[in-house]
Amino acid sequence: MKNDTKICIGALLLGGLATYYYAGYHALKNAATKKEIINHRSIRKGDLDFLRQVEFEDLSITTFDDLTLKGKFLPANTPSNKVVILVHGYHSTNFREFAHFLKFYHNLNYHILMPNNRAHGDSEGEYVGFGWLDRLDIMEWIHEIQQHFNFQPLQIVLHGISMGGATVLMTGGETLSQDVKCIISDCAYTSALDEFKDVLHEKDIPPFLLIPNAKRVSKKAIGFDIEEASALKQVKKTKIPTLFIHGDQDKYVKPYMAYELYNACASEKDLLIVEGAGHAQSYQTNPQLYEMTVKNFLKRYIS
Structure with a gap:
């Protein structure tokens, strides 16, 4: 999301969200792999040592619109029915977003599933779903992980950052398996439309000049009106306990x-x-505060 401002404005000026998504897709195919993350200077030594020691399994799903999405799976240390699905944000990938956070969940004896969203990393897709299409993909990933464990009872946590945070909130507004116990949403937007409006306001561009065209383009190219991509509407329907996290x-x-x-x-x-x-x-x-807050939240809903 950090580069979204320039990309979003430029794309809207060029004709709408379709251009935005298309440009984003090609930029995102330069995926951050585990090897690249290990070589990244910003990773703390403890996280680096952990990544070098563990081996991930490859998982994949086929989406409702026939895309193949890829994910990485790290089994828990010992037998466990706890699973966390980590959902990354826009212009990111599974390892890039969560390399610093894997050790935390592994030490809590969670199985870890890290999908690459559609049009990100090694997953297929031309257009970014901004959480709305992704919510359906996460529901498919939930089914995949249930199948992986032969449909034994699980305790599943959905944890997303940025667009991933919005994605897990949008997912939570759907009818989900009872295996999904709680949601952690970090720096999510209320809706894709609200986020675009904020960007336009910052650039002193009246939203009414561009938003109607952007909505038409997204409906034609992607199959949904960007106004539908609303975490705010979805949280009004959710029954799943939710932790919201945001930087001031x-x-x-x-x-x-x-x-x-x-x-x-x-x-x-x-x-x-x-x-x-x-x-x-x-x-x-x-x-320290982040881990303590997440641990205390999980203790209330995960046995």
């Missing part, structure tokens, strides 16, 4: 969105605002 210095997805989502959420809920944290930087800014 987020310049890309404004903190007010976290409060709107939290207030609208129909299920049991918690909110963590991390002081000094920018977009998708809450964990890096205060890892």
